[in-house]
Amino acid sequence: VAGNEIERSMRAVVVVERGGSLGSGFFISADGLLLTNFHVIDDRGPIAVTTDDGEQYLATVVREDKSGDLALLRIQGRAPHFLKLASPSEISLGIDLFALGSPHGLQGTVTKGVLSAKRKVGNVDYLQIDVPINPGNSGGPLLLPDGRVVGINTFGLKDAESLNFAVS
Numbered sequence: 001v002a003g004n005e006i007e008r009s010m011r012a013v014v015v016v017e018r019g020g021s022l023g024s025g026f027f028i029s030a031d032g033l034l035l036t037n038f039h040v041i042d043d044r045g046p047i048a049v050t051t052d053d054g055e056q057y058l059a060t061v062v063r064e065d066k067s068g069d070l071a072l073l074r075i076q077g078r079a080p081h082f083l084k085l086a087s088p089s090e091i092s093l094g095i096d097l098f099a100l101g102s103p104h105g106l107q108g109t110v111t112k113g114v115l116s117a118k119r120k121v122g123n124v125d126y127l128q129i130d131v132p133i134n135p136g137n138s139g140g141p142l143l144l145p146d147g148r149v150v151g152i153n154t155f156g157l158k159d160a161e162s163l164n165f166a167v168s
């Protein structure tokens with residue numbers, strides 16, 4: 001992913017807040033649809049979405065998948081930018097990946113690593129990555145070098161270095 005591709009992709013990444021939860025999300029269509037993790041919105045109250053240029057919106061839940069830790073949201077209005085999705089079959093072990101998000105509320109953060117393994121837990125496919133994932137990165141996109149999304153940043157194991165996961 002070239003520098004200008006990262007900057008372009010970052011414009012589609014948002015901060016998602018609900019109750020006491022803070023995470024990331026990203027637009028997947030011009031009509032205001034965005035993806036995040038279910039655990040980011042698993043609280044009470046309105047869902048606030050802040051774009052990279054500071055615009056704020058209220059979002060509604062379109063669909064949720066608790067077991068897969070996914071949530072599809074919609075804002076009223078048009079998304080300023082959106083990302084394209086890729087098939088997980090297009091990736092192989094060792095490929096460079098880029099996580100975009102807002103770790104600890106620091107909007108506009110990029111980290112880089114590689115795909116370490118593909119894992120299946122129950123009916124959920126995970127990508128095991130060494131890309132740093134911190135609180136607030138949850139729900140952000142995991143990008144291929146060409147800028148397409150191959151996963152949603154989900155969690156890192158606290159007692160293990162570089163054992164992080166994204167929902168495929």
